[in-house]
Amino acid sequence: MRSRFTETILISLGGGICTVVGCLIGGDTKFYHSLLMPALFKLYDPETAHSFFLKYLRSSFSVIPLSTWLYKDPERLSTTVFGLHFSNPIGLAAGCDKDGIAINGFHRIGFAFVEVGTVTRQSQPGNPKPRVFRLLQERCIINRMGFPGVGSSGVKRNIANSIKTTQNSKIIGINLGKNKVTELDAATEYSLLLKEMSTTKPDYLVINVSSPNTPGLRDLQQVTELSKIVNKVNSERLNLWGIKGPPLLIKLSPDLSEEQRIELAKYVTDKSNRIDGLILTNTTLQRPPTVNQCIESKEQGGLSGEPLNELSTYIIRDMYKLTNGTIPIIGVGGVSSGIDAYTKIRAGASLIQIYTSLIYGGPPVVTQIKTELNNLLKNDGFSNVHEAVGADFRMRK
Numbered sequence: 001m002r003s004r005f006t007e008t009i010l011i012s013l014g015g016g017i018c019t020v021v022g023c024l025i026g027g028d029t030k031f032y033h034s035l036l037m038p039a040l041f042k043l044y045d046p047e048t049a050h051s052f053f054l055k056y057l058r059s060s061f062s063v064i065p066l067s068t069w070l071y072k073d074p075e076r077l078s079t080t081v082f083g084l085h086f087s088n089p090i091g092l093a094a095g096c097d098k099d100g101i102a103i104n105g106f107h108r109i110g111f112a113f114v115e116v117g118t119v120t121r122q123s124q125p126g127n128p129k130p131r132v133f134r135l136l137q138e139r140c141i142i143n144r145m146g147f148p149g150v151g152s153s154g155v156k157r158n159i160a161n162s163i164k165t166t167q168n169s170k171i172i173g174i175n176l177g178k179n180k181v182t183e184l185d186a187a188t189e190y191s192l193l194l195k196e197m198s199t200t201k202p203d204y205l206v207i208n209v210s211s212p213n214t215p216g217l218r219d220l221q222q223v224t225e226l227s228k229i230v231n232k233v234n235s236e237r238l239n240l241w242g243i244k245g246p247p248l249l250i251k252l253s254p255d256l257s258e259e260q261r262i263e264l265a266k267y268v269t270d271k272s273n274r275i276d277g278l279i280l281t282n283t284t285l286q287r288p289p290t291v292n293q294c295i296e297s298k299e300q301g302g303l304s305g306e307p308l309n310e311l312s313t314y315i316i317r318d319m320y321k322l323t324n325g326t327i328p329i330i331g332v333g334g335v336s337s338g339i340d341a342y343t344k345i346r347a348g349a350s351l352i353q354i355y356t357s358l359i360y361g362g363p364p365v366v367t368q369i370k371t372e373l374n375n376l377l378k379n380d381g382f383s384n385v386h387e388a389v390g391a392d393f394r395m396r397k
Contacts, residue, residue, distance in 0.1 A: 058104075117155070117177065131146070134296070248274065316347045347392055
């Protein structure tokens, strides 16, 4: 009797382990969404879990879901933006791999491009902990990180190591930020940082003036201040690469007023300013009504995730209209499904970035979004992503 009982227990455990391993390797989205990620949330605080995830992806022994390995980006998802060819429009937003330690791992799970950073000239610890808070019910995050990182020299080493260990040419963007404590004016600091990071041969560059977690940074979105930074960065860009330098993008806040957006639209569409694109949007200081019901909503910092989706899409649509669709937009903020990505594309985004949905859904969410997006494009008769960009705006005309 006892041996039968033991045998039953062992068979049950073995079956359970096989099921878990099968779901893990197979990339079952429900398994990651409902079981694995919630289990990690209970075991680890947000920063510890994130550090573990980065180290896992960096490892050459990391298990990539079979559904990801087998998935091949359909031709319909390929697109060309900024003169760069993307196998699909889904990229990793800045903030996830701040120091560029897992670039190859993120490409392996299906991202067409990875934006490293935010990078600062000097290493800095960021704001005091705890500084990252999960709002599980609303599937969002509040963070007040404050650009912690190893600084430009460390990031350069990490990117160099990534390039050495990959055989394929992958698109890497560099998000540039300002140290919290510095004796330099903002324009000088950004231009010096650009010069230091130029050896990584970035595919595109981003001036980040929209994080809410570095005092005074968002004030640099004012055209009078932004123009000083852009002028000096462009001067350095010209010295380093000539007229064929990497595209320069500006990352903006979703909390800009209508007046600010109108002024910025005029500025970025002036070709003499040599701005090649916008990233819309960063995190928000606003707290939607549903989020206000959570205790964690009282924490200071920027909110990302599903509650940001509607606001970021509104900003994308508005800026696309204000710029007459002449400036390519990377849409980011609350994208967790193919329909979220598709809505932003129809609103005017040429490319899409995700971060928070990766935290809640794990690696399979990338393939899930791409699969759903491809089906939506196909069902609406679009032969490629570019045809769908700004489609809502054209319909209204």
